[in-house]
Amino acid sequence: MTKRDYGLELTNNSKVGWAFSLPRNKTCVNATTICKKLCYGNGIRYQSAGQKAKRERNFRTIQFLLSEGGPKLLSQNLSLMVDQARPRDWLCAKITDTQTEIPWTLRIHDIGDFHCAEYVEAWFLTAQKYPDCKFWFYTRSFAEVELFSALIKLAALPNCRGWLSVDSENFEQAILAKCNIESSIWNFAMLQDPEMHDEVLSSLKIVETSAKIINFPYHRGGRHVQPLRDSILINCPAVVGGLNLQSSKDVVRPCQSCSMCLP
Numbered sequence: 001m002t003k004r005d006y007g008l009e010l011t012n013n014s015k016v017g018w019a020f021s022l023p024r025n026k027t028c029v030n031a032t033t034i035c036k037k038l039c040y041g042n043g044i045r046y047q048s049a050g051q052k053a054k055r056e057r058n059f060r061t062i063q064f065l066l067s068e069g070g071p072k073l074l075s076q077n078l079s080l081m082v083d084q085a086r087p088r089d090w091l092c093a094k095i096t097d098t099q100t101e102i103p104w105t106l107r108i109h110d111i112g113d114f115h116c117a118e119y120v121e122a123w124f125l126t127a128q129k130y131p132d133c134k135f136w137f138y139t140r141s142f143a144e145v146e147l148f149s150a151l152i153k154l155a156a157l158p159n160c161r162g163w164l165s166v167d168s169e170n171f172e173q174a175i176l177a178k179c180n181i182e183s184s185i186w187n188f189a190m191l192q193d194p195e196m197h198d199e200v201l202s203s204l205k206i207v208e209t210s211a212k213i214i215n216f217p218y219h220r221g222g223r224h225v226q227p228l229r230d231s232i233l234i235n236c237p238a239v240v241g242g243l244n245l246q247s248s249k250d251v252v253r254p255c256q257s258c259s260m261c262l263p
């Protein structure tokens with residue numbers, strides 16, 4: 001790969017459908033030691049040379065476009081990817097006022113996170129331009145004020161949903177982030193690690209009273225830790241066995257049929 005290798009490219013993921021990925025070491029600015037250790041990005045299929053090169057190229061291109069033309073120029077290029085994710089029968093569905101066979105969705109980052117406010121602004125401009133596409137993301141980038149303010153704006157769009165990713169290490173920081181804003185746009189997505197202590201759930205229960213937290217019991221190779229059961233938790237059905245991964249792009253993916261995390 002040379003430095004002249006540029007371009008933005010989506011990934012088609014068997015759980016979520018279309019997704020955009022970035023390198024973790026350059027973009028997960030508020031990663032915890034737990035998420036670094038348990039991240040599914042450590043799995044073999046994310047570690048191939050091709051997958052890594054794609055994430056690096058995406059990041060290099062983002063930095064280049066931001067430096068050349070700021071969020072506007074980057075958004076113009078992100079838009080080309082959103083067009084690519086549009087279902088084949090979209091025009092027909094529009095004309096006949098029906099639903100597409102597969103929903104138009106894009107998960108921002110199946111690997112990686114938001115590393116700067118300008119980058120978030122570019123996604124804001126893009127998502128605003130595509131009200132028919134549903135965007136969603138999980139983030140740990142809630143510690144830095146300017147970055148989180150940009151994320152609040154993005155997550156407040158009607159066609160976008162953002163989740164605060166919590167684990168045993170950052171739950172207090174996440175609770176503070178949620179409580180410091182007068183907004184109900186954020187919910188928690190919890191990584192249930194194998195040694196999770198009771199304090200995490202009891203602390204989250206102070207700010208959440210109904211079943212609003214999506215729980216992801218740590219899983220690897222088709223096995224997962226015993227899921228926690230609690231009135232404020234919803235265990236992700238794709239992890240605990242309710243939904244099967246789909247390898248074909250032409251069928252509805254688990255997240256698209258479940259849609260609990262989507263706007």
Ligand code: SF4
Binds near residue numbers: 214238261262
């Ligand atoms: S809860 Fe549903 S939408 Fe969310 S990650 Fe799991 S399968 Fe996907």
